[in-house]
Amino acid sequence: xxxxxxxxxxxxxxxxxxxxxxxxxxxxxxxxxxxxxxxxxxx
Numbered sequence: 001x002x003x004x005x006x007x008x009x010x011x012x013x014x015x016x017x018x019x020x021x022x023x024x025x026x027x028x029x030x031x032x033x034x035x036x037x038x039x040x041x042x043x
Contacts, residue, residue, distance in 0.1 A: 018024055
């Protein structure tokens with residue numbers, strides 16, 4: 001006879017860490033520039 005034990009998760013999901021504010025402020029304009037270059041066909 002085989003059996004198994006089911007244990008549901010005991011903790012809630014962890015919050016998504018976005019990183020330091022300075023990093024996000026520097027990253028966001030670079031992502032936008034990359035999107036514009038890709039859409040324009042220059043890159």
